[in-house]
Amino acid sequence: MHWYLVHTKPRQEKCAQENLERQGFQCYLPVLPVEKLRQGTVTVSDEPLFPRYLFIRLGRDSSTKSWTPIRSTKGVSRLVSFGTEPAKVDSYLIELLQQQQSLVQHEAQQLFSHGEKIQLRDGPFAGLEGIYQMADGDRRVIVLIELLSKPVVIPVRLTSVRKLS
Structure with missing residues (x-):
């Protein structure tokens, strides 16, 4: 099993993740908490670290799930590839992103910082x-x-x- 990169439709990363997971795929969408001003009130929402991209874990042998449904999944644009080969992402990078995300899970990126x-x-x-x-x-x-x-x-x-x- 290796991690690959999925290119999503604009602002549909979470939709693509949910639909892929419903089909039995393992996905990872790194997010950061960000403060936003909505209707005069500050709210904290999770924003994708890499807009329009999410990671998916797939196998290459015949016993693993078919990759065919990925392209037609709601929210997915395509599987990122170089030529005919899907872009493989090192597992170490995914582990590092997950560790960093757990460190900043509850720290929101503020609208303004002191001295700005x-x-x-x-x-x-x-x-x-x-x-x-x-x-x-x-x-x-x-x-x-x-x-x-x-x-x-x-x-x-x-x-x-x-x-x-």
């Missing part, structure tokens, strides 16, 4: 640049801006802040 430059989008200070300090509950953040040549810490709505590149 931001810009206020609306309100009385719209257009001003500032520095993100920290979250203040689910819907507000603390921002450091310069006002009248002095640093001022203000709480603002999370939706009123955007990252500066």
Whole structure:
């Protein structure tokens, strides 16, 4: 048994994984918890580490499951291959990804990090640049801006802040 790479349709990694597992295939989809802003509320959701890809464990001999249904599985685009040979992935890489995923399982990638430059989008200070300090509950953040040549810490709505590149 070896690991191979499946290319999925856009944003259908989880759908492809579920459908392949229903057919008896062993799959692995590495994900990371990420904070997202949805309707003014911060939520944490799992996002694929490699968008549009998942790993599948398959055998090559006659006693193993046929590979034919993989291509027609809902959510799957194709099995990644080099020429006519499917792309084999080293088991060590899969083990390493699984270890790393277990380490960061409960640590969400935050929308903003301390000291990051931001810009206020609306309100009385719209257009001003500032520095993100920290979250203040689910819907507000603390921002450091310069006002009248002095640093001022203000709480603002999370939706009123955007990252500066």
